[in-house]
Amino acid sequence: MGNKAYRFRLYPNQEQQQFLAKCFGCSRFVYNYFLRLTTDIYVDSKKSLRYKEWSKLLTSLKKEFQWLQEVNSQPLQQTLKDLETAYSRFFKGLAKFPRFKKRSNKQSFRVPQNFSVTEEGKLKLPKMSPMKMVIHREIEGDIKSVTISQTPSGKYFASIATELDIPKAPLNGEKIGMDLGLKDFCITNKPERFENPRYFQRSLRRLKIRQRRLSRKAKDSNNRKKARVKVAKIHEKVANQRLDYQQKISLKLTNENQVISCEDLNIKGMVKNRKLSKQISDVAWGQFLTLLEYKGDIYGCEIKRVDRFFPSSKRCSKCGYIKEDLTLKDREWTCPECHAHHDRDINACWNLLQFSDSKIPLEERKSTPNQTVEMQCIKSVSS
Ligand SMILES: [Zn+2]
Structure with a gap:
């Protein structure tokens, strides 16, 4: 059901x-x-x-x-x-x-x-x-x-x-790893990239004008009421655009795959970072994960959340080597062990996929809190 x-x-x-x-x-x-x-x-x-x-x-x-x-x-x-x-x-x-x-x-x-x-x-x-x-x-x-x-x-x-009663789609065995970010909204190991449209950022100018007008209206006046509706309409439009965008991506991903592995984000902890809170609220990962799970339920696609302390970026997805000195500026890197060349984000997606498939030995699944994805996001934007 x-x-x-x-x-x-x-x-x-x-x-x-x-x-x-x-x-x-x-x-x-x-x-x-x-x-x-x-x-x-x-x-x-x-x-x-x-x-x-x-x-x-x-x-x-x-x-x-x-x-x-x-x-x-x-x-x-x-x-x-x-x-x-x-x-x-x-x-x-x-x-x-x-x-x-x-x-x-x-x-x-x-x-x-x-x-x-x-x-x-x-x-x-x-x-x-x-x-x-x-x-x-x-x-x-x-x-x-x-x-x-x-x-x-x-x-x-x-x-x-x-x-x-929803008939489950036949299993086609497609499994993907998926990474969420601020530059690209969502990346998969295939690789596929979905841009981050930043709807709220784009409406900021209009919003500021409307809010300024609202603040000038006399308290309890009819004009204030009208101005408030105009501000509310902008917020509503942003929320609708965002939802619409996320509906389309989540529909596509859950329709095409049987398993999606992604990092279990600590969104609440991230929003506390003042520099980034607006951007993180705008990108609305939490809403997206909820949509994925809701649609996954309907179309028979399992959403696996991977422990957020797992070092998905620093691990070579080909040989398992952990490059401890990988910094956030390194968008691409070559593994010193097997010489595989990696795009940082796509490599992370491959690791997430392997992790949820239990193809990574247990000792490697251990992790340290300072490698969390939210810390990475915060650092990458702050720098
Ligand atoms: Zn390697």
């Missing part, structure tokens, strides 16, 4: 927009209310409330704030589940402590059941008339849930999650 997600644009009418605003508002209210309550109670008594308690309290909250009853109750329950997820991600060290939801950020709520797509292709949610939706591709599989969202620029979307 595989999962698929579809994102369709929604065009709610005036009345529907008002109702959606209520749903966003109630979800946000419930999320923030329980986040605050849980924090307060914890500070007072060291007792931590969780979904079970929240869920019971929600019933009494609805009596206190009757307007909460105007919206469907499922999204409110889902909000509590999201809060639970946010808490457990925090306790696992995967995320920061949950933050309050703001009106100016992206708004969303999830409906787990009792919704449908009508014959005219409209989206029917509980307590609402069917909403106009543009279904630009066929929905495959059983529909599991729908998330309604509104971007800061004011567009509405429905994300539909489905579950389906």
